[in-house]
Amino acid sequence: MLAAMGALGLVPSSQARTFTAPQPGDFTLTGRSPKRVVILGAGIAGLAVAYELLKAGYDVTILEAAKKVGGRNLTIRGGDEITEIGGVTQRAAFRDGTYFNAGPARIAQWMITMDYCRELGVPLEIFVNSNADAYVHTSGKSIRLRTARADTQGYLSELLAKATNQGALDADLTAADKTDLLDLLREFGQLGEQLTYDGGERRADTGPIPSVSEVLGYRIPYALTWDLAHDQAMPMFQPVGGMDRIVDALVANVGRHRIRTGTPATKITDTGREVVVEYQNGAARADYCVATLPPHVLARVPSTLPPGIVSRLGQGFVLAGGKLGLEYGRRWWELDENIYGGTSETDLDIGRIWYPSHGFHERRGLLVGYYTVADPAAVYDALSPAARLDRALRAGEQVHGPRYRKDLLSAVSMSWAKRPHVEGMMNVGLQGVPQAHGRVYLAGDWMTGLVAWQAGAFESARKAVLSIHERALKEN
Amino acid sequence: MLAAMGALGLVPSSQARTFTAPQPGDFTLTGRSPKRVVILGAGIAGLAVAYELLKAGYDVTILEAAKKVGGRNLTIRGGDEITEIGGVTQRAAFRDGTYFNAGPARIAQWMITMDYCRELGVPLEIFVNSNADAYVHTSGKSIRLRTARADTQGYLSELLAKATNQGALDADLTAADKTDLLDLLREFGQLGEQLTYDGGERRADTGPIPSVSEVLGYRIPYALTWDLAHDQAMPMFQPVGGMDRIVDALVANVGRHRIRTGTPATKITDTGREVVVEYQNGAARADYCVATLPPHVLARVPSTLPPGIVSRLGQGFVLAGGKLGLEYGRRWWELDENIYGGTSETDLDIGRIWYPSHGFHERRGLLVGYYTVADPAAVYDALSPAARLDRALRAGEQVHGPRYRKDLLSAVSMSWAKRPHVEGMMNVGLQGVPQAHGRVYLAGDWMTGLVAWQAGAFESARKAVLSIHERALKEN
Known part of the structure; x- marks a missing residue:
């Protein structure tokens, strides 16, 4: 996944971990009343929008095309x-x-x-x-990661120590740098007295030590480095019992009765005063709509979104x-x-x-x-x-x-790609799409620097919620 | 700990994970009866000896000097x-x-x-x-490990790429090696187009990127490499609820009634026909004795062990x-x-x-x-x-x-060091001490390549059990 994302120039970003959710007091203090919001999609983005809006007392309805909630979770x-x-x-x-x-x-x-x-x-x-x-x-060979890593670091260190001692880097390094560098390489590569790599306990393999050509010939730069990425380094975490424990907890907080499953949107109309979302055998009306569908799926839903936005939504890469x-x-x-x-x-x-x-x-x-x-x-x-x-x-x-x-x-x-209503694993290349048009807001991991991560969905949900809330506190 | 062990030339080894415990059938098939064994010390080594011997029906008694079982666990x-x-x-x-x-x-x-x-x-x-x-x-500075690691790998890669491209390693590398090496370095150091290190997402720090001299000047080779060691690499494990769950489980299997706590051995006598272990207000007699005390503590107990062994037991390093x-x-x-x-x-x-x-x-x-x-x-x-x-x-x-x-x-x-009956964290430099003399066997992590690891205690316990059992099947 990283390789694919790297190829597309996507670099995961840090996340600000401070967020103040809307609160009922925001309304009572301004004399306004909370608004109605219809959310399309009960994946993480949609559920998180509902969860945060409900904290302030918004009237929230989620329309989920599938029978099951959770989306890609x-x-x-x-x-x-x-x-x-x-x-x-x-x-x-x-x-x-x-x-x-x-x-x-x-x-x-x-x-x-x-x-x-x-x-x-x-x-x-x-x-x-x-x-x-x-x-x-x-x-055709299976090598323990620790062995491949030890051999690689060993030879890289040996080569760099040799070049350093031959004076190849004298223009780049001070004498003190060179001393520090050699001290580092000795440990980094687990080098011997002569600053050569002759194996070591890290590799934990009693077989013969491959030559530098063999080790370089593995051609496994990705396998040796992917776990250094900001979004991949250890430790990582999972919910006990399954990732959908997050969905379950969000649904329990939002309330099952606020989620209508099996209701793919057939039309989204922003009248200027409200949004009407139609689906087979029904419609939902609200002050605002947050559409969290995958962008290429949303692009196919007839709507009052301007053709420019719709066409961009359909033009990302769907992996x-x-x-x-x-x-x-x-x-x-x-x-x-x-x-x-x-x-x-x-x-x-x-x-x-x-x-x-x-x-x-x-x-x-x-x-x-x-x-x-x-x-x-x-x-x-x-x-x-x-x-x-x-x-x-x-x-x-x-x-x-x-x-x-x-x-x-x-x-x-x-x-x-064959999952109904999702039709892909991730949407990339769409970060510039406007967050809102009129009363229709967009949310989803694809809008953030954390494509294909739930964290991106949560982040986009928070942004949509803050934008709506800021507006709701002004309008009425 | 690793640094200390490394300084003493101790390198953790692999462990064979196959072991066949003695079985009751070993005795019934030979017409012999299981023997009595007295074990000194209810740490992991002593408990494991008892646990394995009991599988074959040995008559086992553990004498533990402390009031609490478990030793360093x-x-x-x-x-x-x-x-x-x-x-x-x-x-x-x-x-x-x-x-x-x-x-x-x-x-x-x-x-x-x-x-x-x-x-x-x-x-x-x-x-x-x-x-x-x-x-x-x-x-005086706290740097996230990922940042220090990214910056280090970045500069090591940049320097090695430069030396390689300047021809400094032409005597060591073929043209194909050089291509493979540069491909590797590009990823290994997250280098830019010009094969220079200009930061990258791995470091996850938006501050200025330190110079190569600054990074080498951290002088943190140990902090950057200790987690590559065979006995330190991720993932590692712990019992749910506390390490002493292992002690509890061993004790439950051995039987509390077979363990006499508060009984420091005062004399160990190998008569040639049996072993007598005396303690305050009592004594235990058995066919064999397994002493699992820390060697420097054992050396102080009056015994029939030859002075050469006793003196060696007292001569290791106690850390x-x-x-x-x-x-x-x-x-x-x-x-x-x-x-x-x-x-x-x-x-x-x-x-x-x-x-x-x-x-x-x-x-x-x-x-x-x-x-x-x-x-x-x-x-x-x-x-x-x-x-x-x-x-x-x-x-x-x-x-x-x-x-x-x-x-x-x-x-x-x-x-x-101040723990009664233990008096140290680990004993090093004693791997050559004989495993047994007469009817007295020794066991403990200090006898193995895994000093200060419970795995060493288990390994030494298995060795003692196999030696005793082999002998018990011959004697009678």
Whole structure:
């Protein structure tokens, strides 16, 4: 995902973690009354808008096109049915206690999603994003990440120490710099007395030490560095019991009765005095509307939004994305390979394998057998669920051998491009779209620097809420 | 700790995770009967010896000098009293739910401690050993680890790219190597188009980017690399509820009635036919004895062990070690600094500050205010508990500012050098001592490559058990 986002010039940003929600006092003190707001979409952005507005007593209605709330925050459990655009249906056969976070699965500690979990009472546990003992799988070889990292840092340090001692950097470094640099390199690369790399305990592999050409020839810069990114560095977090605990908590606060599911909007009309949102067999009227649909889906809804905005909404990149949940009856990755959570990055079309960050040492466990974005996702999307599974198992066998098929109990694959009403995993390249036109406001992760993160959805929700509230305190 | 161990040439090793415990069938099939074994010490080594021998039906007795079992596996809770050699007593005032792992606190996923937790049904959760958002505190400055790491990797990459492009490494690298190297450095250092380091999203700090001299001048090679060590890399683990859950589970399996506490051995006599262990007001007789006391403590017990062994037992290095538990009524490190678990490495005499890896977002939490080994530990050991606290708070304030004193509820400091019957944090330099002499066997982490790790204690216990069992199956 990062690679895809990096390619598109998207760099995750920090988040301000201070926010003052609207309060009832804002209205009572001004003699005004709270307004009606209709929200399109009960994903994180829509639910968060409702949640924050309700704090101040707004009259809130959410229209959700799907039967299920939560949008891309989707946790699949046994018995759940997944029907794709085109009609293919999977029914999850997961046993009790098994769940699959088919959408977002991790939270960085600096994201405001953490604050919502605290405020909503959603208990958190650590998500093992990166694991030194997981593998980098490249050119048919599976190397423990710690070994690849130790060998890489070892040779980089040896080479830089050599160049430094040969005077190659005398124009760039003072004598003191050079002393500090060599002291650093000795530790950074775990170099020997002669400042050469001859292996070390970090690699934790008793096999022969590969040559510098072999190590450089792995060509795994991404696998060695992705977990340094601001949004990927350890530790990360997940709600205990499934990512949809956040949805559940928001819904409980908003009130189920304020959410009308199965109501795709068929027309959005801003009359200048109010907004009317029509759907099959009904309509909602409000002072303001917040549309949180994916922008390319919103672009197809007839509306009074100006053609310029509508056309821009339809012009972003829509990236496909997919995940495969593999439920096993034996946690062989823990028992046989000493891998407790984390990610094996591969050069195969599955992208990566995720090991579960909870239920350690329990009987069953769920791996993520692929997590794909853009082109590789499209490859899997084109297949039937059974063919996706077979293809992913063949890839996984290259990493883990025949045990990858053994003890497999069930599987569910998620194609976000084929998810009704969502039709993609993320929308990129649309950050410049205006936040509002008339009485219609837009919200969604795609408007922020945190595309495809729940934190982006929360951030955009806060912005929409503050804008509406500021206006509501003036109008009447 | 690593620094101290590294200085002594100790390098943690891998562990074989296969072990076949003795079984009752071993005896019934040979017509022999299980033997009596007396174990000195109810720490992890002693408890594990008892646990494994009992599987085969041995008659096992444990003599523990202290009133409390567990040895260095010590979890302190509210109401616990800690009396040091010299008589100073602290009574922990921790609130309900607060605990302090005053001894071992983390487990690497490749260690056999994981297997014992699984076998004993001790639930595990992740221990955040390293946190990108914690600080490196050096020369009065607190820098987020991720920022220090990004800047370091950035400049190392820039310098190496420059040297490479200037031809300084042409004798060492092929043209293909050079291409691979530059591709790697671009990502490794998040370099710009011109292969220079101009900051990047990884550093997550909007302040000015320090110069290469400033970054090299931090002189923090240890802080940048310790979490790459085989025994320190993420993820690591802890038992849910306290490290002594392992002790509790072992004791429950061994049976409390087999453990005589408050019985320091006064004499160990190997008669050639049996071993007699005397203590105040009693004695235990057995076919074999396993002594798991710290070697320098064992050396003082009168015994029939040959003077050569006794003198070696007394000649290792005994390292002091200390930890300070700080209970706060507000988790300000999470709320105000977005630090959820992990370690801030400092150049102060507290060594490091640990943030808790459990109870995220709860009301209270316990920091480890120092974790010291060797010389800095001796500095704190020499102080009264109140003076230790004050000194550590003054150091912590340098890292976290005045909030470090605010919301502090209570504190307990542990001096392992002053812990009766233990008298030190770890014993190093004794790996060559024979495992057994006559009917007396030795066990303890200090005999293995995993000094000061519970995994070492378990490993040595398994070795003693296998040796005794092999012999028991021959003798009778």
